[in-house]
Amino acid sequence: MFDEGSNSIRAVVFDWAGTIFDFGSHAPMGAFVKLFEQEGIRISIEDARGPMGMPKWDHIHTLGQLEHIQAQWLAKFGRLFSERDTDRLYDIFTPMNAASVVEHAALIPGFLELASDLRATGIKIGTTTGYNRQIMNVVLPLVKAQGFVPDNLVCADDLPTSRPTPMGMYKCFLDLDVWPSRSVVKVDDTVPGLLEGYHSDCWTVGVIASGNEAGLTHSQWKSLSEAEKVTLRERVAKRLAAGHPDFLIDTVADLPQTLQKIQQLLNQRK
Structure with missing residues (x-):
């Protein structure tokens, strides 16, 4: 039997570049x-x-x-x-x-507030990346100085096989001590990163505006007209479809509304 919290979101696992820092993955x-x-x-x-x-x-x-x-x-x-x-x-x-x-180390606008809210509700914050450990050893102090320290980090070279396999997510389950897989949400801006969530049977959320496929700076995104944003969303959504995302958002600042939807779906399983 699962315990009383098995139908709650227990962890959100984020990608790094294009998802929580480096708007546009430059x-x-x-x-x-x-x-x-x-x-x-x-x-x-x-x-x-x-x-x-x-x-x-x-x-x-x-x-x-x-x-x-x-x-x-x-x-x-x-x-x-x-x-x-x-x-x-x-x-x-x-x-x-x-x-x-x-x-290019600036955190995505709204991420720090999101991270604070997640932790206030007891949700753990995991991370995976296509970067190796040597590169992330440079990144970690830069984001720590901005106020963020993840609960775990799985780099591409930490495992014999990484994305698009689920191995990085399995390592997150162990590091964070969270299960079942449907209590975990994977957030990513690339197809390989979304697939590691998909193959591990997690909820997956694709990031459009701040990600690699859009390739824009934050100021470029903000300067687009609404019609231009609609066109960009449609283009990127088609590219990310190969990663089987359950939901799509512009940036991580929009994640709370999606997490509410996921929680509602989990509540229906009780």
Whole structure:
């Protein structure tokens, strides 16, 4: 038998870049473009954003498999992009991205208030990320200085297999001592991040405006007309559909209303 609180939300697990900090997920995007530029390979911003949410080794390897990038690599180096190339570029990328996050570390507006409200009601705050531990060791003090410390953190390299598998979420269940899975909500702005929630049978909430798919700064989002926001929401929703989100929100500032809906659905199970 579950205990009396089994039909309550026990934890919310957030992604990092594009979800709770770095509005528009700009730090990794710029680092990926610069990484390949240093190799004499041209990639677009759209290329860089495509695999976002994956562990960064997988992200680099996926970029290297794109046909137009493979063609450039073959022309320059006389061979196709390989796993050995991925290993080498990953070692270069990590300090590059760690330096970039310093410039894009601001928390998403409304997140601190949300975190305070969650904790006031006894809801734990977990986190997972496609970043590795070395990069997050730079991020954590930056967000702590702004007033946020997570209850746990699962990095991409903490586990043998990460996103889009559910392993990161399973680690959150253990770290936070929460169960069943439907008492946990996963919030993310990318398909791989949403899938780790979907595959672990959690509620999933996709983030539109502050995320990678929109790619806007906070001021750019605020300056859009309502009609432009509607168009952007529709475009991003189509991209995030592959992650099977249960709900969609603009930013984490809008999460309380969605959590109320989830709690109502849980109450119906009593």
